[in-house]
Amino acid sequence: MTREAESTLPISVVIMCFNRRKFLVQSVNSVLQQTLSRDKYEILVTKNFEDNDIDLFLSQNGIFSILEEDVNIGTMIVNAISRARGEYISFLDDDDIFYPDKLSTIFKAITSIPGLVYYHNAFDTIDSDSLKIDDYRHRHPRSQIILREGNTHTTLRTVKPLSGDINMSSITVRRDLLTKYAQHIKNIDGLQDVFIFYLSVLSGGELLLDSLVTTGYRIHTSESHGDLEDFENYSSGIRNVLKKYLKSYEILMTIRDNTLTDLRYEYLTNKCRYELMLPHREGILTIKELFYLLLHLGNAEGLGNQFFLIVLSFMHAVMPGRISDFYIHMKMRLDSSKYSRQTGVST
Secondary structure, eight states, rough: GGGSSOOOEEEEEEEESOOEEEEEEEHHHHHHHHHSOOEEEEEEEESOOOOOOHHHHHHHHTOOOEOOSOOOOOHHHHHHHHHHOOEEEEETTOOOOOTTTTTHHHHHHHHHOEEEEEEEEEEEOOOTSSSSEEESOOOOOOOOOEOOSSSSHHHHHHGGGGGGOOGGGGGEEEHHHHHHHHHHHOOOOOOOOOOOHHHHHHHEEEEEEEEEEEEEEESSSTTTOTTTHHHOOOOHHHHHHHHHHHHHHHHHHTOOSSHHHHHHHHHHHHHHHHHHTTTSOOOOOOHHHHHHHHHHHGGGGSSSHHHHHHHHHHHHHOOOHHHHHHHHHHHOOOOOOOOSEEEEEEE
16 A cells, blocks of 8 residues: 555654754654654654664654655655645654644644644744753744634734744644645745745635644754854855745745735845845845835834844945944844753753
């Protein structure tokens, strides 16, 4: 019997692993230790490397493993979805963990809300040793929020300030939505969490933001967080990430003829950030686009910070080297102070 012919399940957990091996077994174990019965979910691991010890561990625990070549993150997602049997896909990054009640909580949600398209749970921020870190960056809902089809702008204004559009390890989404947009997803290089969130919003289905903390989101040295010890590595790393983000926004904006104002504003804001990381003026951001950002400040997530970003971008057009140096050093200091170790608290 082929995998496609097997019966469906409520949930498929897709663990994505690109190059990193350090935390993978711990991530998988966190899914194996769920309170939800194993007959209600499956685990798929998609990775771009072979490892005898890890591969044996996956096989012994009945985990479906997918070996990829050098492909982008979008292709990894689409290939995994094509093999998944779950009605809903719950994502987990290879360096994050699920808490024991994660899947049982999701199961309750998807069985009680038939029209649910997108589920997002609150998360702890943890360090390399799985110790909880004080997180001054991310806010979460105080109680469960269910958003039904209606005003898209209101939905975005509700979800984004509460971190409901970020962290793949907090996202569960209907598989048929991902299948519908597979050709678009296949082309993205990053920003997959925000990309899937916007697809869910555009679908018109119901979204649920859960206040329950059922995921550990790990912060450690990586490309996505930047190398805070070295100016050049930090700036080049952030630039690479922003380039991937911009490409994903551009793909996302082709899905709908009348681009959402919120989406366009978010895209142009990231163009601002990318331009400010350059010691020269590349022209990726036009003066007209800067004025658009200024005239639509009501779409900004933080008014003061956004105004400051726009002013810096105008100044960058005149003296790019000095402004870029100032911006990168300021950003490094801010990133260094976003998280502080909370000793004695384990997850």
